[in-house]
Amino acid sequence: MTPAARRAAPAVAELGPLMGPYLARQRWADRGQLESGTVETLDSEVVVPGPPSVLWMLVRAGEAVYQVTVGLRPLGDEIALGDRDIIGEVTGPDGPLLAYDALVDPVLARPLVRLTGADVADGAFVRSVGAEQSNSSLVVNEKLIVKFFRRLRRGPNPDVETTLALDAVGFNHVAPPMGRWRRGDYDLAVAQEYLAGGTEGWALALTSLRDLYGCDEDDPASAGGDFAGEAGRIGEMTGRLHLAMAEAFGTHPGDVGAWVSGLTVRLESLGLDRRLVERAHRLVERVGGLADPGPSIRVHGDYHLGQVMRTDVGWFVLDFEGEPERPLEERTRPTSALKDVGGMLRSLDYAAAVSGAEREAKAQRVVGERGRAWEQRNRQAFLRGYASVPGIDALLPAGDGQGVLGPFFELDKALYELAYERSFRPEWERIPAEAIERLLAG
Amino acid sequence: MTFSPQWYQQCVFYEVLVRGFYDANDDGTGDLRGLTAKLDYLSWLGVDCLWLLPFYSSPLRDGGYDIADFFSILPEYGDLADAVELVEAAHSRGIRIIADLVMNHTSDQHPWFQESRQDRTNPKADWYVWSDDDQGYPDARVIFVDTEKSNWTFDAQRQQYYWHRFFSHQPDLNFDNPEVAQAMLDVVKFWLDIGLDGFRLDAVPYLFERDGTNGENLPETHEYLRRLRKEIDDTHPGKVLLAEANQWPADVVDYFGDGDECHMCFHFPLMPRMFMAVRREQRYPVTEILAQTPDIPEGCQWGIFLRNHDELTLEMVTDEERDYMWAEYAKDPRMRRNIGIGRRLAPLVDNDRRVAELLHALLFSMPGSPILYYGDELMMGDNIYLGDRDGVRTPMQWSPDRNAGFSRADFAQLYLPPLMDPVYGFQSVNVEAQMRNPSSFLQWMKRMLEVRRQHQVFGTGAFEVMAVDNPSVLAFVRVLAGDETDEDGEAGDVVLCVNNLSRFAQPAELQLGRWEGRTPVELLGRVPFPRVGALPYFITLAPYAFYWFQLVEEAE
Numbered sequence: 001m002t003p004a005a006r007r008a009a010p011a012v013a014e015l016g017p018l019m020g021p022y023l024a025r026q027r028w029a030d031r032g033q034l035e036s037g038t039v040e041t042l043d044s045e046v047v048v049p050g051p052p053s054v055l056w057m058l059v060r061a062g063e064a065v066y067q068v069t070v071g072l073r074p075l076g077d078e079i080a081l082g083d084r085d086i087i088g089e090v091t092g093p094d095g096p097l098l099a100y101d102a103l104v105d106p107v108l109a110r111p112l113v114r115l116t117g118a119d120v121a122d123g124a125f126v127r128s129v130g131a132e133q134s135n136s137s138l139v140v141n142e143k144l145i146v147k148f149f150r151r152l153r154r155g156p157n158p159d160v161e162t163t164l165a166l167d168a169v170g171f172n173h174v175a176p177p178m179g180r181w182r183r184g185d186y187d188l189a190v191a192q193e194y195l196a197g198g199t200e201g202w203a204l205a206l207t208s209l210r211d212l213y214g215c216d217e218d219d220p221a222s223a224g225g226d227f228a229g230e231a232g233r234i235g236e237m238t239g240r241l242h243l244a245m246a247e248a249f250g251t252h253p254g255d256v257g258a259w260v261s262g263l264t265v266r267l268e269s270l271g272l273d274r275r276l277v278e279r280a281h282r283l284v285e286r287v288g289g290l291a292d293p294g295p296s297i298r299v300h301g302d303y304h305l306g307q308v309m310r311t312d313v314g315w316f317v318l319d320f321e322g323e324p325e326r327p328l329e330e331r332t333r334p335t336s337a338l339k340d341v342g343g344m345l346r347s348l349d350y351a352a353a354v355s356g357a358e359r360e361a362k363a364q365r366v367v368g369e370r371g372r373a374w375e376q377r378n379r380q381a382f383l384r385g386y387a388s389v390p391g392i393d394a395l396l397p398a399g400d401g402q403g404v405l406g407p408f409f410e411l412d413k414a415l416y417e418l419a420y421e422r423s424f425r426p427e428w429e430r431i432p433a434e435a436i437e438r439l440l441a442g
Numbered sequence: 443m444t445f446s447p448q449w450y451q452q453c454v455f456y457e458v459l460v461r462g463f464y465d466a467n468d469d470g471t472g473d474l475r476g477l478t479a480k481l482d483y484l485s486w487l488g489v490d491c492l493w494l495l496p497f498y499s500s501p502l503r504d505g506g507y508d509i510a511d512f513f514s515i516l517p518e519y520g521d522l523a524d525a526v527e528l529v530e531a532a533h534s535r536g537i538r539i540i541a542d543l544v545m546n547h548t549s550d551q552h553p554w555f556q557e558s559r560q561d562r563t564n565p566k567a568d569w570y571v572w573s574d575d576d577q578g579y580p581d582a583r584v585i586f587v588d589t590e591k592s593n594w595t596f597d598a599q600r601q602q603y604y605w606h607r608f609f610s611h612q613p614d615l616n617f618d619n620p621e622v623a624q625a626m627l628d629v630v631k632f633w634l635d636i637g638l639d640g641f642r643l644d645a646v647p648y649l650f651e652r653d654g655t656n657g658e659n660l661p662e663t664h665e666y667l668r669r670l671r672k673e674i675d676d677t678h679p680g681k682v683l684l685a686e687a688n689q690w691p692a693d694v695v696d697y698f699g700d701g702d703e704c705h706m707c708f709h710f711p712l713m714p715r716m717f718m719a720v721r722r723e724q725r726y727p728v729t730e731i732l733a734q735t736p737d738i739p740e741g742c743q744w745g746i747f748l749r750n751h752d753e754l755t756l757e758m759v760t761d762e763e764r765d766y767m768w769a770e771y772a773k774d775p776r777m778r779r780n781i782g783i784g785r786r787l788a789p790l791v792d793n794d795r796r797v798a799e800l801l802h803a804l805l806f807s808m809p810g811s812p813i814l815y816y817g818d819e820l821m822m823g824d825n826i827y828l829g830d831r832d833g834v835r836t837p838m839q840w841s842p843d844r845n846a847g848f849s850r851a852d853f854a855q856l857y858l859p860p861l862m863d864p865v866y867g868f869q870s871v872n873v874e875a876q877m878r879n880p881s882s883f884l885q886w887m888k889r890m891l892e893v894r895r896q897h898q899v900f901g902t903g904a905f906e907v908m909a910v911d912n913p914s915v916l917a918f919v920r921v922l923a924g925d926e927t928d929e930d931g932e933a934g935d936v937v938l939c940v941n942n943l944s945r946f947a948q949p950a951e952l953q954l955g956r957w958e959g960r961t962p963v964e965l966l967g968r969v970p971f972p973r974v975g976a977l978p979y980f981i982t983l984a985p986y987a988f989y990w991f992q993l994v995e996e997a998e
Contacts, residue, residue: 127955199913211723224721312733
């Protein structure tokens with residue numbers, strides 16, 4: 001034990017009992033796990049000597065494992081903290097200490113960032129963002145973002161792993177990795193270039209739609225806010241992403257059986273109209289009959305307009321964590337590249353539908369028609385951009401297989417959406433429901 | 443008159459068409475004495491430097507860019523004495539004047555060419571580029587593909603071909619001939635002696651020809667520009683050379699050299715992208731091109747504009763890798779029309795004053811010296827039926843009187859008819875009416891120029907785009923480091939500019955943490971806004987609204 005670690009050691013014992021109540025105040029902590037299981041400290045170490053110092057703690061609550069970066073300052077130090085950020089009071093060698101979330105302390109931000117190995121100047125301006133979400137991030141001089149994971153999972157974090165692998169094969173639509181903090185089996189934090197001035201594709205799509213709904217043009221190609229150029233560029237980037245994924249993680253024979261099993265189960269549970277179910281089964285049969293369905297590759301997995309970001313130097317892909325509620329093994333399982341394509345196409349439909357629904361009732365008909373035209377135009381632009389990438393054919397089904405597998409993955413996503421909307425947002429249920437009708441029409 | 447040697451970095455330019463500004467001798471055509479008579483107006487408006495289109499003797503087959511004598515004035519415009527009087531009158535009001543100069547070629551009516559074409563042995567035989575065949579320099583593209591088949595034209599008199607990058611009536615001078623190189627320096631010095639403050643150099647990339655090249659941006663051309671700059675600096679310090687090089691910014695910067703070639707270059711791609719940003723209601727067309735714009739050497743400056751007669755044409759941009767213009771513009775018939783030279787600002791924005799104000803606010807706050815086009819301060823219209831160029835060259839509208847107050851000649855005698863339609867016609871759009879109306883566009887423009895003049899930071903401050911989640915908001919800061927040694931001892935200045943590119947009201951959250959504790963003071967009304975705290979700074983913007991905030995250390 002280093003001297004600093006020894007000095008902090010008593011605090012660990014006192015902090016243990018404070019962790020349960022602290023975690024209970026955090027949105028990122030799993031309430032169910034907290035209530036069902038015990039809270040215990042698995043590991044700890046002083047990672048920034050102080051004062052103010054940072055005591056890193058690994059805490060288990062039920063099945064869930066969290067890292068907590070505990071800031072320690074003499075009681076009475078001036079620091080602006082929210083109620084949620086405070087852990088409690090503990091005894092220090094020279095008097096009582098205040099324990100709190102170190103990620104909100106501007107003085108501790110720079111040494112915390114340095115734990116990833118990223119370079120940060122002493123005078124750098126650091127701000128904290130998204131402290132309430134599943135990750136907390138520090139932005140340094142608007143140039144570097146360091147993401148600290150709250151809940152940890154064993155093994156490489158898929159976001160970190162994928163970003164590094166894509167960067168290594170020269171894919172330049174991910175924010176370049178600048179550092180990583182890892183202990184034992186756990187990825188604790190990752191530093192990446194900050195995409196300053198970026199806007200999520202979702203916000204840009206809504207800007208385009210707002211313009212279309214507000215102008216005197218019915219044809220989205222003639223409207224000022226046309227999005228097709230952007231949609232085409234997203235398509236191109238997506239094609240390059242898939243080629244890079246194949247290069248970085250390899251290709252595997254497409255396993256149609258695995259692809260269709262999820263959809264078949266979901267189809268039964270939704271209680272859809274018999275006519276639709278029959279048609280869906282026919283589509284599944286056609287997928288099963290494909291002579292060459294194309295390979296399986298590692299994909300983004302949760303691909304939509306909110307996962308792509310426009311910057312001054314082009315589009316970027318964000319967040320390779322997949323859907324966090326699913327098991328890791330499932331999130332990184334190779335599948336058809338068309339899964340991501342389907343995800344983005346569904347997202348275009350959602351953008352048109354969601355922004356249209358915000359308009360006043362009397363405008364609904366015009367908005368509906370324009371929204372449909374917008375979705376069609378941008379879907380085609382996206383697919384054209386995707387198909388224009390040299391070499392992409394090798395990742396797709398042979399012959400007219402794309403005409404079967406493409407709609408299949410769109411349907412798969414729409415069924416997932418329908419289940420989700422029924423549970424959480426019944427007012428949106430009609431968006432995937434109408435899409436399912438369209439996909440299975442005729 | 444005292445000016446900083448880098449006056450052009452702080453200056454607002456005004457492009458004026460002598461022919462169309464004011465007619466002092468009642469012959470239906472504007473002239474130099476007419477311009478002199480209107481200097482008080484330009485001084486009142488607050489422009490710092492006039493840019494005159496070519497005023498030299500010319501057969502006018504290319505708008506005066508076909509010069510027939512570098513040392514005399516086009517008779518319709520006046521004479522050398524009028525030019526001297528104009529320069530002196532302008533200087534006495536603190537206004538500078540630069541003029542167009544075409545170095546690359548002359549009119550075929552120029553005495554130099556007339557002599558050169560006589561035979562192969564006359565004293566000026568080698569002043570132009572002659573050849574026995576038309577096969578030389580095959581890699582140089584034909585620029586005016588609509589009118590010219592080749593860059594070579596046969597001259598029956600000399601029985602040889604001569605080289606021309608533009609029209610066949612504009613033979614290229616042979617800059618490899620030291621006499622030509624010297625003669626052009628003499629031209630430059632002649633006009634600097636008269637008092638001109640500099641030149642807009644037309645068509646600079648084409649001065650030299652070399653086999654195996656496309657004849658653009660050759661090292662020899664840069665070498666000549668360095669020589670020109672050095673000679674001017676030695677004999678006439680404090681002048682400006684503004685290069686017209688219609689290329690991508692990364693290539694245009696070569697014309698700044700190491701700060702030893704041209705003082706200024708036009709930033710061509712920025713203009714259409716400002717219009718594009720408003721049309722798309724998102725900032726990326728603008729921020730993207732600024733991100734691709736390299737830093738420029740100390741003492742240099744971009745020339746930026748919304749409208750002039752020299753705009754980006756799709757033909758000028760061919761590299762598909764970089765070519766956003768093709769991808770976005772070519773698909774949109776309306777935008778395609780708009781990048782042509784046929785429209786003025788007001789018709790381009792559907793006469794929407796909010797958009798005209800927003801675009802000017804951008805022009806005045808982005809990195810570079812703004813260049814205004816005469817009449818746009820009134821939101822003057824155009825007459826597209828007059829044809830490509832003339833449509834935006836109708837007489838300046840001074841008053842609701844006969845001929846728009848431009849001339850007392852007979853209406854039929856005017857070089858072009860003034861606009862008379864109900865929306866843009868001189869009955870409703872004119873200087874006199876707008877000077878009397880405190881809420882007019884002209885008065886707004888004057889106020890903006892006043893505010894801009896008070897803040898050096900707009901001229902030379904660093905430029906940084908701010909991260910805003912809302913894509914319809916373009917926010918940036920201009921920062922001038924505090925420096926006691928500045929000639930006026932100005933302390934550091936930080937100005938935050940927030941622009942709403944959308945027709946809808948928009949919110950913006952700005953990360954102003956670096957300036958925590960400062961107070962944003964809105965520059966047009968000096969209204970203090972809430973102090974910057976630790977949290978993101980929240981602003982709401984009305985449709986097409988913009989704010990200029992000075993971030994001051996203490997509330998005033």
